[in-house]
Amino acid sequence: MLGVYVSVPFCRAKCSFCNFASGVGTGAAMEQYVEQLCAEIDAAAVTAERLGTELPRRVDSVYFGGGTPSLLEPEQLRRVFDALRRRFEIEDSAEITLEAAPGQIGDRVLAEAQRLGVNRVSLGVQSFVDRESASVGRLHTERECVAEIVRLRAAGLAEVGADLIAGLPYQTEASWVHSLEVATGVGLTHLSVYMLEIDEDSRLGQEVLAGGKRFHAHGVPEEEMAAELYEQACEWLPKAGFAQYEISNFAAAEHRSKHNVKYWQRVPYIGFGLDAHSMLPAASGAMRFANPDELARYAGAESEREATPVGLHEAFEETIFLGLRMSEGVPIAGLREAFPRELVASCEEAARGLVAEGLMTDDDGHWRLTLRGRLVSNDVFGRLLEGIAA
Numbered sequence: 001m002l003g004v005y006v007s008v009p010f011c012r013a014k015c016s017f018c019n020f021a022s023g024v025g026t027g028a029a030m031e032q033y034v035e036q037l038c039a040e041i042d043a044a045a046v047t048a049e050r051l052g053t054e055l056p057r058r059v060d061s062v063y064f065g066g067g068t069p070s071l072l073e074p075e076q077l078r079r080v081f082d083a084l085r086r087r088f089e090i091e092d093s094a095e096i097t098l099e100a101a102p103g104q105i106g107d108r109v110l111a112e113a114q115r116l117g118v119n120r121v122s123l124g125v126q127s128f129v130d131r132e133s134a135s136v137g138r139l140h141t142e143r144e145c146v147a148e149i150v151r152l153r154a155a156g157l158a159e160v161g162a163d164l165i166a167g168l169p170y171q172t173e174a175s176w177v178h179s180l181e182v183a184t185g186v187g188l189t190h191l192s193v194y195m196l197e198i199d200e201d202s203r204l205g206q207e208v209l210a211g212g213k214r215f216h217a218h219g220v221p222e223e224e225m226a227a228e229l230y231e232q233a234c235e236w237l238p239k240a241g242f243a244q245y246e247i248s249n250f251a252a253a254e255h256r257s258k259h260n261v262k263y264w265q266r267v268p269y270i271g272f273g274l275d276a277h278s279m280l281p282a283a284s285g286a287m288r289f290a291n292p293d294e295l296a297r298y299a300g301a302e303s304e305r306e307a308t309p310v311g312l313h314e315a316f317e318e319t320i321f322l323g324l325r326m327s328e329g330v331p332i333a334g335l336r337e338a339f340p341r342e343l344v345a346s347c348e349e350a351a352r353g354l355v356a357e358g359l360m361t362d363d364d365g366h367w368r369l370t371l372r373g374r375l376v377s378n379d380v381f382g383r384l385l386e387g388i389a390a
């Protein structure tokens, strides 16, 4: 079964920490984008054929991300769903997620979204502490976030999740505990916890790197403190019923995000819209392709799209670094069945070293990251895979 991602890259305001391909758009820009999106969905089979792959028809997860897709008009949302249903058979039991910002999902949009099959909303809360939210340009207060979650649950949505960020300006251990306590006591079913990314791709990241004070950069806690807050969440949330099932994701088993699990388990998915990525089956195993990340280039980008075949080594590397993200880890026997033995053997010495350093475990025939390993996961992946012959 295929997963479908739909990117809607428009927001009411640009958050200072955001490094996604998203921005504030006019009504006209959104309308033009919806038209392009529907055209891209209608052409999906032709695109897949041109790229040398076949497009599965049956879909069991759809994810509207962005951006803030809840800003679409009900009629625009309906047109995108119509296009999806023209091309795909969406299972009755499919998980259909709409990302939203608290206070930015109107009554008409919510009613139409539910009528069209949306059964899961993911809210970009980031913090339940007003000073922290305001410092990064979020447009909501704790009270509004709580009211939004209560409203969504009362509207009959069985799955309501939220994102939190560790390392926001002015965050302290006490304020982080406050966010965790509210998040676990307000009726959410899923939590994603990310550490603030400090890089050149966001205004806040640039200012922190430059040592400046704009965007409250001087209030950003040290990296070690953000790591401690993340560790605290990893210890605290499971006790509150939110088991950690992936480096950044927490939920009871029945509330995991089925769509996101596809990415880590390398199940085929197709993405539509700005900066959307796809992985589809191919004769060689799989192929990946991506859309442009600039709006001006997205329109009419069809001829630019090129697929990259996922070779044996890449498939092996992806299986390891995506599998290690999940708490279940990577079954070593499964690796030996799916890949040549020498490929698996090329990581075993590094794996033993990482186990000895307490960054990984190898219990029950599975490689798994420890809590310390999750904090330096990219280093662990690099060391594990450096032994693979090119």
Ligand code: SF4
Pocket: 010, 011, 012, 013, 014, 015, 018, 019, 020, 022, 066, 067, 068, 101, 124
């Ligand atoms: S709402 Fe989300 S996508 Fe939009 S600017 Fe803020 S973080 Fe980025």
